[in-house]
Amino acid sequence: MSFTRWSVRISDTYGTICGAGVYLGRDLVLTCAHVIGDDPGRPVNVEFLGTAAPEPITAVVTEGGWWPVGDRQEGDAAVLRLSSPAPPDATPAPLNASWSRGDTVWAYGYPGQLHTGVHASATVTGETMGTGWIQLNDRNAGGVEIQPGFSGGAVYDSEAGKVFGIVVLAYRAERMSWLLPVGLIAERLAPVREALAAAAIPRQRAVEPELDGLGTSYELPPDLRDFTGRASEIAELIEQIGENSVGPAIHSIAGMGGLGKTRLAVHLAHRLAPDYPDGQLLLDLQAHKAGAEHRPLTTEHALLALLQATLGKPQNIGDRTRLSRIWRDVLRRRRLIVVLDNAASYDQIEALLPEHPGSLVLVTSRRRLDELGVEGAVPMALEEFDEETSVRLFTAIVGEKRAATDPGAVRDIVRLCGFLPLAIRVKASLAAGRQRKYPLARIRDEMARETDRLKSLRVGDLSINAVFSTSYGHLGARERELFRRLGLHPPGGVSLEAAAALVDDPVEAEDAIDALITESLVDDGGGRLHTHDLLREFARERLAADEPGWQRHREIAGRLLDFYLAVALAAQRTLNPARPVADSPDLDHTRLPDVSGRRTALAWFQAERENLLRCAALAEEFGLTPYVWRIPRAMGHFLSLASETDVAIEAYRAGLAAARGRDERSEMGVPPDGVWGRAAADLNALLGEAYRVAGQQDAALRALSGAREFYEGAGDRVAVADMLARGGYVQHNLGDRDGAVASCERALAEFTDLGDEFGQAEAEYTLGMLWRLRGDHDRALGHLDRASALLDRIDYSLGQARCLNLTGVVHRLMGSYEGAIPILHRAEALYEAAGDIRGLAHAINNRASALGLAGRMDEAVDANERALELLRRTRSFAYPDALLVAADLRAKQGDHATAERHLCDALTYYRPAQARFGQARAHLLLSAALLAQHRAVEALTQARESLTLYEELESANGVRQASTAEADCLAALA
Incomplete structure (x- = not known):
């Protein structure tokens, strides 16, 4: 090995030479701490003068690479990390921990800023000063001696071909110097320890010639020509592998079938192959191999295969413990990359894992092998591609020219593949092989029409359905039941309680959920379960096959819908206890989330909003029509608070159509009666309020009047009075000012007669609003004061927020700007606590107006901008x-x-x-x-x-x- 390939010169950023250093490999350089100075964060320049690329490379001390000189002079070493890769022809120094007294050694340094550097020789005298430093004496009185300028340079024995220390101190007058031995540095600095272990491999192999040329089976498969994506995952893995210099290098990659776990591991192994020169292996542990006859490899068979691939002659075949020790010794003494692919369990691979640094083991599995954390493994949960990466993969397979013929179809195809890499590969391979017969638009259209996408996602023996089937086959009876029934749930996150509502024994649901997460058949995202679109489709297939019968499926769907109705009704009662929805669930539910507090009720509605709205489609599919209107009706108060006006109108109209459709007389213009009639009236009441907020005043008045007619016929005086009060506001908007006041006063009288304080407060508030619009501020404040007193008695904070907001507006109109500001501030706090975003924005905007009139312009502008943002986001009529x-x-x-x-x-x-x-x-x-x-x-x-x-x-x-x-x-x- 050439000395010039691993010896480096170190200078500061101004070009002043500081000393020398030793290249360790993996872009790391060993030198003295005092060459860097007191600041380990100080950058220096490293030059590989003996290579074809001697340009300076900036470097700083790496993490875990700093051992400065102590009071007893027991240290003085630093490991630098290069800011860019070392020259391709640079090679790691031949480190060795052994040395002998009397050996002649050489060093290379740069005394007196001598840029070309000089050699010096010395004799090893022995350990001195009780610090572990080793003294060197010049061999003769002539020639260049080791002196200042040699610091950090390698002390090497050219005959034995080894570097066993670096120069740390020299006294030119006495012709004496000292080195810090590599073995001692390795005890303190992990990067040197790893480099020393790596350097020992060639020597070990030299004394074990029988290891060379043996074991050619289980070689790493070739990398994919069109490997696409996973850049962030690869960068993360490489960074984690590079940072690990202490324990064994074990990394696990888990996720559902079809994500490309094996392809990622193989690609990474090829990338890192130069750092692991003793070989790269892949062993398929066969956890999910298709076919009933296949079983995962036993640990003993896996050990025999790996030892055959590396040693060629495994020993003690009947002793698993002995086999494991031999294999772990191989991992320690060599630098290998081993991909343990398709692992079944932690028990299967425990004996295959390294115990020391040196080799790299990559484990892939559909199971989440949490036990690997005990071994210091670094887990990675793989996910499906994003849309852009999916398009790139499809394009790489079919070719850019063909993909460019219909970019929109390409995006639709990858979306219909659920952005699953294997599904995209299957469909793209079919598209690439059938170009004339299958234009991209035709493939897209066929996929969109298919009722069974999974059957079309196959090419040859490769099938998405088969991939999923092997995972399903690993489940027990309870887990299979839950998985296939999750296919009935609308797309989106599923709470643990909702999942439990699907199964026959909710008590056992939690264990079943854990099993599905472990098998990567569902993802656990913050306590909510997410199922991939294609897995949902597979789950429905299994439901049809394993639990046949539409009536059975209808009963399961009914449980889920009734669960959502039960929680929505409970949350609505929490948010508006004075006006609970007149409904109750049909079933007894043992596991309902706690929505007894206002915040928890709001949080539940916000988390389940999409699921609740999508329940209508599930109800229609299974003929459970009442839920089409029962669930939106239970959501009404929340939708109003959240200012979901457009969504509310659509949901109420769909519910109204469903409720009316249950009574044939409604088609002839006769108002329905009974439970369906009550539903139609309630939905009309909600629809009227939503129309009013949306500015559709004529439609609002018709809806409220229709509801009032039913309530009058049913003898529900409270509901009739409610419609009068709400209708009064709409009448005013339509120009009937006197009629509006009269309607609200009639409502107030009715509520008073009934002793309904909530209704009285609502009527008083509405009258306050009407008189404020008519400019009679004193009369408006009188109504608002009475409303506030009533709301205090019934402890309804949202009503108080509305009263305070309107009271603040009236004070502002009366010229009391400073008086209005704190009133509006209190209204904001109550609105925010109640979760009424529209009301909060309205109060902030009113305060902004008062602030502007009071001359506090900066505060006013800030408040108004916040109000505009809230109102723009909620699409409120107050915008x-x-x-x-x-x-x-x-x-x-x-x-x-x-x-x-x-x-x-x-x-x-x-x-x-x-x-x-x-x-x-x-x-x-x-x-x-x-x-x-x-x-x-x-x-x-x-x-x-x-x-x-x-x-x-x-x-x-x-x-x-x-x-x-x-x-x-x-x-x-x-």
Whole structure:
């Protein structure tokens, strides 16, 4: 081995030579700590002068590579990590821990900044100073002696071909120097320990010639030409392997069948092969080999195979313990990469794992072998590709030219493959072999129409269905039952409680869930189970085969739907105890989540929102129609809080159609009766409120009136009064101001007669709103005070938030800006605690307006921007209100052009919503913004639009302000 390939020169970043060093391999360099200085983070330059690429490479001390000189001079070593790869022709130094007194050794250094460097020789005298340092004496009085400038340089025996230390100290006057032996450094610095072990392998093989050329079986398969993706996983694995310098290198890769675990391990093994020169092996442990006749390899057979591949003559065949010791000794004495593919269990591979650094073992399995953590293994859970990587893989197989003929079809195909690498490979291989017969669009269309995608995902003997079947075959009876029934659940995350509702014995569900996670048939994402789309389809196939009968499937689906209904009803009662939904589940459920607190109830609704909405399709599939309206009805209060107006309208309309469809008389315009009629009325009530929020006032009034008619016929006085109060607000929006007040006063009288304090509070609040809109602020505050007192008594914080919000607005309108701000602040806190995002945004926006009027502009702008973001996200009807405040604030700051844009945007929302008060205010502010920009003619048009609207609304204050604006415009034109 050439000395010039591993000896390096070290200088600081200014080019001043600091000393020498020894290349250890794997981009690591050994030198003295004092060559680096006191700061291990200080970068230096390393030059491989004896290679074809001697350009400097920046390096810093690696983690675990610092042993500075102590008080007793027992240290002085540092291991550097290069910032870029070492030159290809650089080779690791031949490290050795042994030395002998009297040996003649050589060193190479750079005394007096001599850039080319010089050789010096000395004789090993022996250990000195009780620190482990070894003294060297110059061999003769002539020639160059070891001196300052040699620090960090290798001390090597050229005859034996070994490096056993580095120079740490030299006294030129006495012609004496000292070295720090490699063996001692290895005890303290793990990177040197690993390099020393690696350097010992060639010597070991030299004395064991029978190991050479034997064992050619189980060679690593070739890498894939079109290997695609997994860049982040590969980088993570390489980093983890590089950082491990202490314990055995064991890495496990787990995940469902078809993710490409074996391909990843093989690709990584090829990448790292130069670092493991003694061979790369792959042994299939056959845990999931298709066919009933196949069984996983026994540990004994695996050990024999590995020893045959490496030694060629395994010993003590009947003694598993002895075989394991021999195999582990092979791993310790060689540098191998061993891929233990398709492992069945930890018990199967325990005896195959290394106990010392040196070799690298990669374990792949569909099972999550958690026990490997005890052995210090680093686990990786593989997932399906993202869309872009999936497209790249498909393109790599079919060719860029063909993929470019229909990029949209390619994306659809990989999506229909569930982004599963094996499925993509199968479909792309078929597409590549049948180009004329199967255009990409045809493949896409056939996949989209297929009721059984799995049958089409096969090529030759390779089948996705077979891959999944082997995993399913590893399950016990309980686990199989749960897995196939999970196929009925709508796509999306499944809570543990919902999963338990699917099985016959919910008590045993938890163990079954753990087994499915272990077998990678479901993923555990923060306590929620996720099943891959293709596995869901496979689960439904198994359900049809193993539990035949539509009626049986209907009964299982009914359990799940009733579970969701039961929890939704309980959560709704928590959120709105004064108006619980008149419904109850059909079944007794033993495992329901706790939704007794407001926060837990909201959190459950938020987590299960998608599942609840998708239940309608499951109910329709199995003819369980009542759940199409029962579940949305139970969600009503939450959907209102979350400002899910569009979603709510769609769900209520679907539920209403289902409820009406149960009674033939509804088709003839006769209101349905009984339970179906109650459902239709309840859904109309919810629909009316959603229409009102969406600005569809005519539709809202029709829905609320229809609900009221049913409730009147059913004798439900409370519900009738509720509809009167809600309808009053809509009447006002449609211009019937007196009728609105009359409806709410009738509702208040009815609630009072019934002793319903919640209803009284709601009616008082609505009257406060109506009188506020009519400009009678004192009367508005009177109603709000009475509403607040009632809400205090029934402890309804959301109602209090609404009262405080409106009270703050009234105070602001009365000119008490500083008084309004803390009231609105309290409203925000209550809205946030209640989970009412729309109400929270509304209160923040009102506070922003008050802050602006109080002259606190920076606070006002910040609050308004937050309100706009919340309202934009929830698509709330209050969004244009926030735009008005934004425009007003911008105008006060002199930015009238931005104010104009905000006001024009607001009008595009107000007009279709028939929000005439909002329109009037927007026209008024727009007039001022245009006038400030010297556009008086346009401003006059806007002022007159505002005046007309305010006159129709009989708003005295609005008429006065619009008249003033009109006069200002005329004055500007005079």
